[in-house]
Amino acid sequence: MTGLERLSLNQMTTKNWSVAEAVDGCVRAGVPAIGLWREPVAETGLAAVAKLVADAGLRVSSLCRGGFLTTGEPAALDDNRRAIDEAATLGAPCLVLVVGGLPPGSKDLPGARQRVLDALAELAPYAGERGVRLGLEALHPMYCADRAVLSTLRQALDWAERFPAAQVGVVVDTFHLWWDPEVFAQIGRAGERIAAYQVCDFLTPLPADVLLGRGMMGDGHVDFRPFTEAVHAAGYRGDIEVELFNADVWATPGDEVLATMKRRFAELVV
Amino acid sequence: MTGLERLSLNQMTTKNWSVAEAVDGCVRAGVPAIGLWREPVAETGLAAVAKLVADAGLRVSSLCRGGFLTTGEPAALDDNRRAIDEAATLGAPCLVLVVGGLPPGSKDLPGARQRVLDALAELAPYAGERGVRLGLEALHPMYCADRAVLSTLRQALDWAERFPAAQVGVVVDTFHLWWDPEVFAQIGRAGERIAAYQVCDFLTPLPADVLLGRGMMGDGHVDFRPFTEAVHAAGYRGDIEVELFNADVWATPGDEVLATMKRRFAELVV
Secondary structure, three states: OOOHHHEEHHHHOOOOOOOHHHHHHHHOOOOEEEEEEEHHHHHOHHHHHHHHHHHHHHHEEEEEEEOOOOOOHHHHHHHHHHHHHHHHHOOOOEEEOEEOOOOOOOOOOHHHHHHHHHHHHHHHHHHHHOOEEEEEEOOOHHHHOOOOOOOOOOHHHHOOOOEEEOEEEEEHHHHHHHHOHHHHHHHHHHHHHEEEEEEEEEEOOOOOHHHEEOOOOOOOOOHHHHHHHHHHHHOOOEEEEEOOOHHEEEEEOHHHHHHHHHHHHHHHHH | OOOHHEEEEEHHHHHHOOOOHHHHHHHHOOOOOEEEHHHHHHHHHHHHHHHHHHHHHHEEEEEEEEOOOOOOOOOHHHHHHHHHHHHHHOOEEEEEEEEOOOOOOOOOOHHHHHEEEEHHHHHHHHHOOOOOEEEEEEEOOHOOOEOOOOOHHHHHHHHHHHOOOOOOOEEHHHHHHHHOOOHHHHHHHHHHHHHEEEOOOOOOOOOHHHHOOEEEEOOOOOOHHHHHHHHHHHHOOEEEEEEOHHHHOOOHHHHHHHHHHHHHHHHOOO
């Protein structure tokens, strides 16, 4: 056993590949699972993507992403219901939610957080009925203003535990959580709530666009194996996604990226 | 009462001013306190600075900064003892500690944190004997790798509470802590441990050098008054420092900066 049987390519890692190219790349590299994003899925067509991954024998580890629920606009709920439907069609066990930042001009952080909870109460049963679990992703606190008012695993669990575990889980992403002094205790608390496990390194200096500081494992500061051991001890046996947002990686041919990814994954993650 | 009687200019806000210029600027603007940094103090001379602030009738709200204790090198302890001595000479009640990031090449975050605790055990009694309190400053988690492995107020209190309150306290800095969903609960817990209160806004997009995202109050996402109310409810009655690191502010004439600072402070902070 090499550990590679649980490796999943999150397609953002090879952003310049279409879904079909990413599926083919996974097959060539022997990567058994893929994490999909809604926008490229829509470009190819939902049914066509479902057929592509099924024909290739790949698992869909997650669909990214729903969320952006902090404005309280009904359209956001509609869009998230569509995302849940798409996840169900694709056989993705988890729809990753990036909950949204402060609404433009607002400084009401508690209010924004409350609106996410209100929206989850609407969406959780809808997801559960379709066999999709909502995965609350705590984003690094540097994104609190503009991406996600959900910033720690503790906070994600406080929210998730208001709902049945089959409806709402949490995403453990090393880039977002590695700094947290209580992250391992919270992973232990999470147990069956862990809906997805994503690995990615934290680079310094952060690039000018801080969204792109997500580096290949081994290029940054994260010690991965304690995370893998903690999610394993908590009972997680699902796929492990590699999800990078990185201009240098995107400029590298996809097959090379997958070769590096496989090597680093085996060396550093599992 | 305007609240301005507790306003302190952290001299980093007017980085291009010497200590003498900053002292004169505070006197002109009616700002009654100043937070000093070791490097500009050394340029002017410690005794000369002590005389300057005393002659001007200013309080010294804090001295920045000690810390950088994660490598375990004895020289760091010696340097921190000198910083404590300087704080005592200046009459600063608090030496702000930025504890340091991961040592170069290391991914051992728990080890780095333990070395800070070991160093604090050496430094805390030394500080207490000289009437200086060490102020543990939790820095924003985006600085965990390269500046401070201390990232939340909870963690700062977990560490501080190992020592007498007269020796080790915590710094509440809005820029670093505003995102934390439990920050107000932790401020309540902190009580007499609050050694300094620093205000600064969190800007997005973060500038290319993320150290310079510290903006003037009102220019970013922070809702200040709940912080001021929470530190007041916790019992803090000390000075409130305005500490910005911001290229645009540094390019503005200091007297203009102080005028804006006073206005925003009255409007948004107290």
